[in-house]
Amino acid sequence: MANERRMLVLRAVIEDYIRTQEPVGSGALTRTHDLGVSSATVRNDMAALEDEGYLIQPHTSAGRIPTEKGYRYFVDRLATVVPLSPAQKRGIRTFLSGSVSLDDTLRRSARLLAQITGQVAVVASPSLARSALRHMEMVPVSSATVLVVVITDTGRVEQRTIISADRPSDEVLGRISARVNAKCAGRSLRRCGIDVGLLAQEEPDVANRGVMDALARVYDELATQEQASNLYMAGTSQLTHGQTADMAVIAPLFDALEEQAVIMRLMTALSEVTQSHGVGIAIGSETHTPGLMHASVVTTGYGQSSAKEEGDEAGETPSGGEPVAFVGSIGPTHMDYATTISAVRAVARYLTDFMTNEEGGADDDTGH
Known part of the structure; x- marks a missing residue:
């Protein structure tokens, strides 16, 4: 029972310190909290809590403040959270x-x-690593450049370029995009890289296969891209x-x-x-x-x-x-x-x- 009361004292100290950022004394606690015991008993409890590492006394004859151990105990037993207004x-x-x-x-x-x-x-x-493909477009930019636009299910839009000296026609690029979207929509970008690589292996045309291999590498890069920035x-x-x-x-x-x-x-x-x-x-x-x-x-x-x-x-x-x-x-x-x-x-x-x-x-x- 004494230990249970001691932890109530700890909670009271932390609540008061969070509110005031001032060291808390036993007298103040007994005035502001209904602990059901005397100031002397609370003082003894606070001394015991200090011995156990839950509180520390920053200055002699001053009140006490919580330690990291005290905050952890408080947080782990937080009964309620304040609802937003x-x-x-x-x-x-x-x-x-x-x-x-x-x-x-x-x-x-x-x-x-x-x-x-x-x-x-x-x-x-x-995170792109946790995103799924919503839609992909391959947009011809020049005779040797294709812009790849990847839209994810989280609303991210990423653009990459593919350089191909023997770029497929606009019509073929459209067909490749349609195949990839049909195969990969809803899949992770990592999985898209694998699937597009498999589709490339099935492609008989060398130029088309080269573009699809490059597209697979784009998905691999996106899936592993760090997002620290x-x-x-x-x-x-x-x-x-x-x-x-x-x-x-x-x-x-x-x-x-x-x-x-x-x-x-x-x-x-x-x-x-x-x-x-x-x-x-x-x-x-x-x-x-x-x-x-x-x-x-x-x-x-x-x-x-x-x-x-x-x-x-x-x-x-x-x-x-x-x-x-x-x-x-x-x-x-x-x-x-x-x-x-x-x-x-x-x-x-x-x-x-x-x-x-x-x-x-x-x-x-x-x-x-």
Whole structure:
């Protein structure tokens, strides 16, 4: 029972510290929380929590603040997340409905998430490796050049050129495009590369086969292309202008944000291993990133891959349905976790609905 009460004291300390960013004393706790015990008992509990590594006393005779271990215990047992207000829900809908393209939607989503949380928002564009082919066109540009336009199910449009000294006629290029679309629509770009390579082997005409082999290489390149540059960030200025901005913490965080490939790997991995409330959370050293030792990351995936791989029959619902990208928030370890979790999850749901053009479900940010 004493241990159970001690953990209630820990939760109270963390809630107060998140709200005030000031060390919390036993007297303040007994005044603001109904713990049912005296200030002396609370003081003893706080001393025990410090011995166990959940709290630390930054200065002698001062109150205590949570440690990384304390935050982890708190986050893992977070009972509820704060629902977004009707105004915030309307704000998300307005931001998305006013966008003119997928890139614009992602940029707007990052700005809005940063406004809700007061932290750095990071939104990744859909991964080509997890995208499926919607449509492909081969457009003749010159006597030796063909422009390949690939449109994915996530709205990405990629263009590549193929150089062929013996370019097929416009009519033949049209027939090749039709064959590839009929064979590959709905399949992952990696699978498209394989399928187009197989179609090329069946092609008797040498010039046609050369163009189809080059097209297969285009799909292979797209499927393995790194997307580290396609990150949309917002909210860095809000961190620096916050009332409790600590430049000793913020400066290394900014350095970490400059390393976009590092942020991409961290948040992608974290979004694939969801923890409490359907999000992935890394606190301090759990990020394995030096610049984020005093920061926390909350992220989750959005969208759902419809790409079919080998073993998936045509027309069959693809297995897996993994997210195509992530949305997340980066802030100090004393962030408001409940609000951040709710906001990240809600924006992810709106992005998923936007990409699938489905109505309904966007008002529900409870995760159920």
